[in-house]
Amino acid sequence: MSPRIPEQPVIVVGAGPTGLTLACELAAAGVPCTVLERRAAPSDGWRSVALYSRTMEALHLRGHAEELAAAGRPVRRMAVGTAPPLDFGALDSPYPYVNVVPQSTTEEVLARRAADLGVTVQRAAEVTELRQDGDGVTLRVRAARREWEERAEYVVGCDGAHSAVRELSGLTLHGHTYAMAPLLADVHLRRPLPRDVLVLPGRGGVVVSVPYADGSYRLAVARHDHGWRPQPATLAELRAALAATLDHDPDPYDARWLARFKVHQRIVDRYRTGRVLLAGDAAHLHSPLGGQGLNLGIQDAVNLGWKLAARVRGWAPDGLLDSYEAERRPEARRVLAATDRATRLATGTTLAERTARAAALAGLRSPRRRRFATQVLAGLRTDGTDGTSRLGPGARLPHCTLPLPGAAPVRADALMRDGRFLLLDLTADGAAATAAEPWGGRVCVVHTGGPCPELPGLGAVLVRPDAHLAWTSARPDPDAVTDALRHHCGPTPLPATSPHLSLQPATEP
Structure with missing residues (x-):
C-alpha cells in the first residue's frame, strides 16, 4: 500500500514558546499547521524568565513584542560579581534591556497570537510513533480515550529536552550532564537584593537573581556540593544554599515555585533528517547561566519558519532549508561553549578555577570587554560582528x-x-x-x-x-x-498578492 497524501503542510510538536513562535511564523507566511502538545495545560513553573534584545527584535517582526514588553519588567543592568555592571541600556536596539517576564506569560501571548492566525493547538496529544517516507511524515498520536494518525509534509520537534520527535526519528543528543543540580525558586526576600540582574559567584557556587515586576525574585543557586536528589526541594534547603554561597542571608519566604533540576550540556549532530527537523531544547541543552535557552529556541523558530514555508510553497532556492542547520547549529555550539565556561568559572573551587574567575572578573573592568559581553548576551553579536560594523549578507538589520x-x-x-x-x-x-x-x-x-x-x-x-x-x-x-x-x-516572479504593511510609524518601545 502506498503512503497516503499528506493531510497538511506542517505539524509542530510542542506548544512551548519555540513551537508557538514557529507556528506563528508559518501562519504569517501562509502555511497552515497543527501544533500537538503532550501537556493538557500550560505549566505555571518555568526556568526561563529573560528575553534579550535580539529575541525581542525577532518577536517584534510579527507583532508579538509589544504585549510582552508591557507584561515584563525592563532591567537595564547586570552585575557580575564585583565587576562594574553590564549596561544593556547602551545597546543599539529598540529593546535596550533584559525583559524579565515569566515563560508562562510568553507562552500565553504566543498562544493567543497563534490562535488569531488560525493555528490549531491540540493539547493532551502525545506522539508515540513516527514514520517518514519521500512524501511526508506520519505520526501516531495518543490521547486519554483514543489514538489516531496525523500526516504532514514536514514535522518539527519543538518538544523540549525529552523530545519524542528526536528519539523517534533517530537523532541523538551528544554531550554531558553536570554533577551538580541547581535549585530554582520564585520567592520574596526579607532582605531584598538589588533590582538589577545579579550573577554572584561565591564560596563553591553561584547565585543568580532576577527581579520580577511585583517585587519578588527568581533565584538560582548552583553549588558543587549539591548533586541530584529525587526529593523535592524545600525552602529550608534554599536558605541553606544561599547562606553557604553568599556573604549574607537574603532570607527567602513565600515561595511560589521551588524546584531542583539537572543541567545538561548537549547538542544533536543534525537538526534535520529527511522531513523531520528539530528546534529549541529538542536540539540543544546547556547550562542556564546567562538565561540563553528560551532565547536560542525562539531565534531557531524565526530562522526556520520562513525557510520551511518557502519549501512548502514551492519556491525555496536550492539548499535553503539546509541553511537552517548551517546557521543555527554553530550559534548553539557557541552558546554551549560560553555557558559551560561561565558555569565552570562561577562554581569552581580549585586554586586554578578561582584564579581564572578572578581574571575574568578583572577583565570586565575594561569598558570594551563589558560592551562586548553585553552585546553577546543580548544576542546582537555573533560570529565576531555586532551587525552594524559589517553591513553585508548575514548581518543583522540595524535599528533604523x-x-x-x-x-x-x-x-x-x-x-x-x-x-x-x-x-x-x-x-x-x-x-x-x-x-x-x-x-x-x-x-x-x-x-x-x-x-x-x-x-x-x-x-x-x-x-x-x-x-x-x-x-x-x-x-x-x-x-x-x-x-x-x-x-x-525564488526563480519565478509572482504578481503581488498581498499589500505591504501600512506605512505608519511604529510605536517605539
Whole structure:
C-alpha cells in the first residue's frame, strides 16, 4: 500500500514558546499547521524568565513584542560579581534591556497570537510513533480515550529536552550532564537584593537573581556540593544554599515555585533528517547561566519558519532549508561553549578555577570587554560582528527609521509583519524598486527616495524575513537586483498578492 497524501503542510510538536513562535511564523507566511502538545495545560513553573534584545527584535517582526514588553519588567543592568555592571541600556536596539517576564506569560501571548492566525493547538496529544517516507511524515498520536494518525509534509520537534520527535526519528543528543543540580525558586526576600540582574559567584557556587515586576525574585543557586536528589526541594534547603554561597542571608519566604533540576550540556549532530527537523531544547541543552535557552529556541523558530514555508510553497532556492542547520547549529555550539565556561568559572573551587574567575572578573573592568559581553548576551553579536560594523549578507538589520516620500518615517522592521522579504531602494531614481515589483508576493518593496543614515554607503538592501541581510549593493542596477531576487526569493516572479504593511510609524518601545 502506498503512503497516503499528506493531510497538511506542517505539524509542530510542542506548544512551548519555540513551537508557538514557529507556528506563528508559518501562519504569517501562509502555511497552515497543527501544533500537538503532550501537556493538557500550560505549566505555571518555568526556568526561563529573560528575553534579550535580539529575541525581542525577532518577536517584534510579527507583532508579538509589544504585549510582552508591557507584561515584563525592563532591567537595564547586570552585575557580575564585583565587576562594574553590564549596561544593556547602551545597546543599539529598540529593546535596550533584559525583559524579565515569566515563560508562562510568553507562552500565553504566543498562544493567543497563534490562535488569531488560525493555528490549531491540540493539547493532551502525545506522539508515540513516527514514520517518514519521500512524501511526508506520519505520526501516531495518543490521547486519554483514543489514538489516531496525523500526516504532514514536514514535522518539527519543538518538544523540549525529552523530545519524542528526536528519539523517534533517530537523532541523538551528544554531550554531558553536570554533577551538580541547581535549585530554582520564585520567592520574596526579607532582605531584598538589588533590582538589577545579579550573577554572584561565591564560596563553591553561584547565585543568580532576577527581579520580577511585583517585587519578588527568581533565584538560582548552583553549588558543587549539591548533586541530584529525587526529593523535592524545600525552602529550608534554599536558605541553606544561599547562606553557604553568599556573604549574607537574603532570607527567602513565600515561595511560589521551588524546584531542583539537572543541567545538561548537549547538542544533536543534525537538526534535520529527511522531513523531520528539530528546534529549541529538542536540539540543544546547556547550562542556564546567562538565561540563553528560551532565547536560542525562539531565534531557531524565526530562522526556520520562513525557510520551511518557502519549501512548502514551492519556491525555496536550492539548499535553503539546509541553511537552517548551517546557521543555527554553530550559534548553539557557541552558546554551549560560553555557558559551560561561565558555569565552570562561577562554581569552581580549585586554586586554578578561582584564579581564572578572578581574571575574568578583572577583565570586565575594561569598558570594551563589558560592551562586548553585553552585546553577546543580548544576542546582537555573533560570529565576531555586532551587525552594524559589517553591513553585508548575514548581518543583522540595524535599528533604523526610513524616510519616505510624502509619508511619515517608518521603522524598517515594522514593514515585515507579513513575513515577506524587504527590499529597500535607497536611491533617487527607484530603478531597484521597479525591478523588484514582479516579486511583490514575496517581497515588500520600499523606495525611500534617498539614503538611510543607519545603512551608510548602500543603495539597495534585501532583508530576509528574519531581519538578516540577504544582499546589499552600493550602486544597484536592475540586472543585479533581479539576480539577487532570483537567488534568494525564488526563480519565478509572482504578481503581488498581498499589500505591504501600512506605512505608519511604529510605536517605539
